[in-house]
Amino acid sequence: MLFRGTNLPSKKIVMCPPDFFDIEYSINPWMNPKIRVDKKNALQQYNSIKDSFKKTGVEVIEILPVKGLPDMIYTSNAGYSEGDIFIKANFKAHQRKHESDKVEKYFREKGYQIFDIPENIIFEGEGDLIRSKSKYFLGCGQRSDPMAKDYLEDIIGEKITTLELTDPYFYHLDTCFGPLNDDIVVINESAFSEDSLVKIYARFQHVITTNDTDNSVLGCNLVVVEKNVFLGKGISEELQNNIKKFNYNLILPDMSEFLKGGGSVKCLVLEVF
Numbered sequence: 710m711l712f713r714g715t716n717l718p719s720k721k722i723v724m725c726p727p728d729f730f731d732i733e734y735s736i737n738p739w740m741n742p743k744i745r746v747d748k749k750n751a752l753q754q755y756n757s758i759k760d761s762f763k764k765t766g767v768e769v770i771e772i773l774p775v776k777g778l779p780d781m782i783y784t785s786n787a788g789y790s791e792g793d794i795f796i797k798a799n800f801k802a803h804q805r806k807h808e809s810d811k812v813e814k815y816f817r818e819k820g821y822q823i824f825d826i827p828e829n830i831i832f833e834g835e836g837d838l839i840r841s842k843s844k845y846f847l848g849c850g851q852r853s854d855p856m857a858k859d860y861l862e863d864i865i866g867e868k869i870t871t872l873e874l875t876d877p878y879f880y881h882l883d884t885c886f887g888p889l890n891d892d893i894v895v896i897n898e899s900a901f902s903e904d905s906l907v908k909i910y911a912r913f914q915h916v917i918t919t920n921d922t923d924n925s926v927l928g929c930n931l932v933v934v935e936k937n938v939f940l941g942k943g944i945s946e947e948l949q950n951n952i953k954k955f956n957y958n959l960i961l962p963d964m965s966e967f968l969k970g971g972g973s974v975k976c977l978v979l980e981v982f
Contacts (some may be wrong), residue, residue, distance in 0.1 A: 739971030787812035836881035841888035848882025
């Protein structure tokens, strides 16, 4: 497997091992408690993608998993971190509410400023708040509340574009929207309202669209490390070629166990900007 740009650490991320990961309840259409997780396979897949991140120069920080919180593996949702701040998530599902407490503890101990959104306003971290390079986007309509926008703008000090999500299968913005940089984005058009599509096309010079094959494996749920794009195995050749046209290298780990919970590469990663 080839990697590009591995000289210096280029990104810091937080991950959580899948020790207690399983499908114990259903809070999105991907989840079926009758389909259990293959624990051995999940650990192999997790270690494989973690090792691939490290080979691209990424600093990987692991927080301890907690029994009774099977979705902690999806650290992307626990909050948002930039500079010396951490904005704690407010989960919609009661089963996940304590996950953000565990991730907050790590950032607090490292000396980060901790910010909270009012408890009555749902905000599901980097699942819905996505930064390309200098642009910020907030997914609303399925999980995060559009009222979170004003609070987030005050904390971060940047303008945020809200995008309305219309399909329950694509419940977080990171499941259907993956910027490669400030000019290029990968999107699942069917997941957005017409008004939101207008916003996306106005803010990006190049919009790469996914097809049904890509959407079945969350083909927008990506992480960019310099010129490397991490995306789940199973995306179409068409999508691969459309990304490669912009001189990106693709790394395609097997994410099949984590798709059972409705997540892929980005869901497992809390990026520290």
